[in-house]
Amino acid sequence: MGPGESATPEDNELAFAMGKGIAKNGWVLLSGGRSFGVMDAALKGAIDGNGLTVAILPWDDDKQSSEAAEIRIVTGMGSGRNIINALSSHILVVIGMAAGTASEVSHALKAGRKVILLNQDEITIRFFKKIGGYKVMVANSVDEALKMIKDYIVVHPVN
Amino acid sequence: MGPGESATPEDNELAFAMGKGIAKNGWVLLSGGRSFGVMDAALKGAIDGNGLTVAILPWDDDKQSSEAAEIRIVTGMGSGRNIINALSSHILVVIGMAAGTASEVSHALKAGRKVILLNQDEITIRFFKKIGGYKVMVANSVDEALKMIKDYIVVHPVN
Amino acid sequence: MGPGESATPEDNELAFAMGKGIAKNGWVLLSGGRSFGVMDAALKGAIDGNGLTVAILPWDDDKQSSEAAEIRIVTGMGSGRNIINALSSHILVVIGMAAGTASEVSHALKAGRKVILLNQDEITIRFFKKIGGYKVMVANSVDEALKMIKDYIVVHPVN
Amino acid sequence: MGPGESATPEDNELAFAMGKGIAKNGWVLLSGGRSFGVMDAALKGAIDGNGLTVAILPWDDDKQSSEAAEIRIVTGMGSGRNIINALSSHILVVIGMAAGTASEVSHALKAGRKVILLNQDEITIRFFKKIGGYKVMVANSVDEALKMIKDYIVVHPVN
Numbered sequence: 001m002g003p004g005e006s007a008t009p010e011d012n013e014l015a016f017a018m019g020k021g022i023a024k025n026g027w028v029l030l031s032g033g034r035s036f037g038v039m040d041a042a043l044k045g046a047i048d049g050n051g052l053t054v055a056i057l058p059w060d061d062d063k064q065s066s067e068a069a070e071i072r073i074v075t076g077m078g079s080g081r082n083i084i085n086a087l088s089s090h091i092l093v094v095i096g097m098a099a100g101t102a103s104e105v106s107h108a109l110k111a112g113r114k115v116i117l118l119n120q121d122e123i124t125i126r127f128f129k130k131i132g133g134y135k136v137m138v139a140n141s142v143d144e145a146l147k148m149i150k151d152y153i154v155v156h157p158v159n
Numbered sequence: 160m161g162p163g164e165s166a167t168p169e170d171n172e173l174a175f176a177m178g179k180g181i182a183k184n185g186w187v188l189l190s191g192g193r194s195f196g197v198m199d200a201a202l203k204g205a206i207d208g209n210g211l212t213v214a215i216l217p218w219d220d221d222k223q224s225s226e227a228a229e230i231r232i233v234t235g236m237g238s239g240r241n242i243i244n245a246l247s248s249h250i251l252v253v254i255g256m257a258a259g260t261a262s263e264v265s266h267a268l269k270a271g272r273k274v275i276l277l278n279q280d281e282i283t284i285r286f287f288k289k290i291g292g293y294k295v296m297v298a299n300s301v302d303e304a305l306k307m308i309k310d311y312i313v314v315h316p317v318n
Numbered sequence: 319m320g321p322g323e324s325a326t327p328e329d330n331e332l333a334f335a336m337g338k339g340i341a342k343n344g345w346v347l348l349s350g351g352r353s354f355g356v357m358d359a360a361l362k363g364a365i366d367g368n369g370l371t372v373a374i375l376p377w378d379d380d381k382q383s384s385e386a387a388e389i390r391i392v393t394g395m396g397s398g399r400n401i402i403n404a405l406s407s408h409i410l411v412v413i414g415m416a417a418g419t420a421s422e423v424s425h426a427l428k429a430g431r432k433v434i435l436l437n438q439d440e441i442t443i444r445f446f447k448k449i450g451g452y453k454v455m456v457a458n459s460v461d462e463a464l465k466m467i468k469d470y471i472v473v474h475p476v477n
Numbered sequence: 478m479g480p481g482e483s484a485t486p487e488d489n490e491l492a493f494a495m496g497k498g499i500a501k502n503g504w505v506l507l508s509g510g511r512s513f514g515v516m517d518a519a520l521k522g523a524i525d526g527n528g529l530t531v532a533i534l535p536w537d538d539d540k541q542s543s544e545a546a547e548i549r550i551v552t553g554m555g556s557g558r559n560i561i562n563a564l565s566s567h568i569l570v571v572i573g574m575a576a577g578t579a580s581e582v583s584h585a586l587k588a589g590r591k592v593i594l595l596n597q598d599e600i601t602i603r604f605f606k607k608i609g610g611y612k613v614m615v616a617n618s619v620d621e622a623l624k625m626i627k628d629y630i631v632v633h634p635v636n
Contacts, residue, residue, distance in 0.1 A: 237401075238401060238425060238428055238429070239398060239401045239402075241401075241425075242396075242397060242398045242400075242401075242421075243398075256448075256449060257428075257449055258424050258425075258427040258428035258449050258450060259424070259428045261420065261423075261424035261427075261445075261449055262401075262421050262424035262425050262428060264420075265417050265418070265420035265421035265424055266397060266400075266417075266421050268417040268420075269397055269416075269417035269418045269421060270397070282441065282444045282445050282448055283445060283448070285441045285445075286420075286441050286442060286444075286445035289415075289441055289442070290415060290416055290417050290420055291417060
């Protein structure tokens with residue numbers, strides 16, 4: 001999860017590497033499916049890693065979807081689909097921050113999902129730790145985030 | 160698409176065969192993902208045909224999902240997820256009829272999606288033809304429904 | 319509930335009279351809130367009867383709302399808001415028929431709400447009786463529909 | 478907007494006073510409608526001030542609604558209804574903070590709504606200022622928040 005228009009080049013690079021790492025581990029990558037920013041970069045990374053990609057789209061068709069989105073869920077709900085992104089993920093990796101991204105993290109924490117904050121500033125980390133407690137983990141690199149997911153899956157196997 | 164609890168044995172047999180046919184053609188099967196009725200039978204048929212299955216779940220987790228659902232989208236929206244089933248499908252095949260199913264067909268027609276009515280009675284066919292016009296097609300067998308999908312895809316290729 | 323663009327002049331006249339009757343009985347009128355068709359006519363009738371009106375809007379702001387909508391609920395969900403129309407109503411009165419309207423009736427029946435079909439044709443009545451059973455009532459005039467609501471409220475008082 | 482179970486006594490006192498102030502100014506109070514915490518207290522305050530109250534409920538009926546909720550919108554969407562709370566408000570006043578509340582503030586900022594943070598700690602203020610900029614205002618008392626709303630309405634009249 002992460003910003004669209006307001007993603008930085010660094011956010012997008014990290015998202016591509018993260019998506020590729022997720023795919024190479026055999027996991028499915030799910031994102032909001034827009035054609036730019038963190039969503040697009042993560043999907044492209046996963047395709048580059050020969051993974052399966054799922055996009056939860058805000059529009060009522062898939063015409064503006066990222067090309068790297070294979071399974072396209074069309075919600076017609078605008079940002080209302082953000083809660084579906086959160087609920088459908090076993091674990092969220094969050095790169096970059098904007099209002100839409102913050103709604104996804106908040107919905108995830110409300111529903112008891114784990115959240116890995118990657119490359120976030122101090123204020124963001126302190127805020128989400130305050131409302132999410134132990135469910136919020138902080139990673140400083142893609143490798144560290146992948147390691148956290150592996151450790152999580154050992155304890156919480158996905159059937 | 161089709162009923163859960165109220166599905167007849169014939170509905171379930173048709174749904175299994177339809178799901179298998181969809182998979183064998185290389186298409187992705189999407190359903191509401193509950194663990195009984197037409198949704199479950201279609202997913203199991205698709206798995207039997209070595210296909211990929213997607214479920215749009217009504218609950219806020221996937222604990223009650225059909226075991227045959229591979230990609231599980233967790234909406235937390237109850238029957239509010241029915242419109243997502245409709246919007247996310249390139250074409251709907253409808254087996255059996257109940258109130259939830261009728262909402263899916265109605266949403267699909269409102270959004271301009273094609274609907275194939277399989278094994279439906281005269282009242283159902285006449286009602287949906289009345290509100291959906293040419294978007295509603297009637298098939299009398301699984302093979303006929305598969306043929307309709309093939310013809311549709313030739314004209315409307317999925318990217 | 320009823321069609322927007324495709325409403326007939328007779329649908330709109332009935333909707334205005336129905337909305338006015340609802341208001342004069344002291345009940346709140348809820349509709350989909352668009353600025354034409356049955357939704358708009360019913361809201362205008364309720365205002366004419368000095369009633370309170372509520373609109374469940376499909377857009378992410380209220381700029382295109384019917385002027386007769388007082389309480390404006392902004393969903394941003396498009397036709398996904400139709401289930402909210404159904405769930406939020408103690409009883410639905412349905413005038414005219416189109417795909418969106420059919421989704422509202424279907425959602426209402428799925429959720430166990432009572433539906434009064436007013437001025438509907440034989441196919442529509444038979445279809446919804448088939449999927450909704452005793453929850454579907456048929457009225458031939460606004461007065462008959464108002465009488466049905468009164469009788470319902472005596473047995474199911476609204477707190 | 479504000480927490481349910483995790484609201485502090487101070488949050489609830491402020492919410493009651495804020496709800497009453499909103500009502501006395503002739504404005505409609507909208508909340509998430511649960512029967513405890515900030516939602517309930519604000520609704521009760523508004524009733525005490527002879528105002529009109531609207532609740533956007535998460536369940537598929539209104540049985541667990543706050544008694545102080547007059548217009549009850551039944552969404553069946555769980556926390557998915559939080560975006561409707563945000564979109565339907567001309568301005569949000571936020572008392573207390575938890576994951577659900579954070580999703581409402583995030584959705585509001587994403588959609589360009591104004592947010593008044595009342596009685597919030599430094600981390601919360603800094604985080605939302607970071608993602609919301611000038612749309613985020615900070616009030617230190619109910620009177621200050623009411624003054625901000627009045628000033629806003631002068632410039633952005635509600636039709």
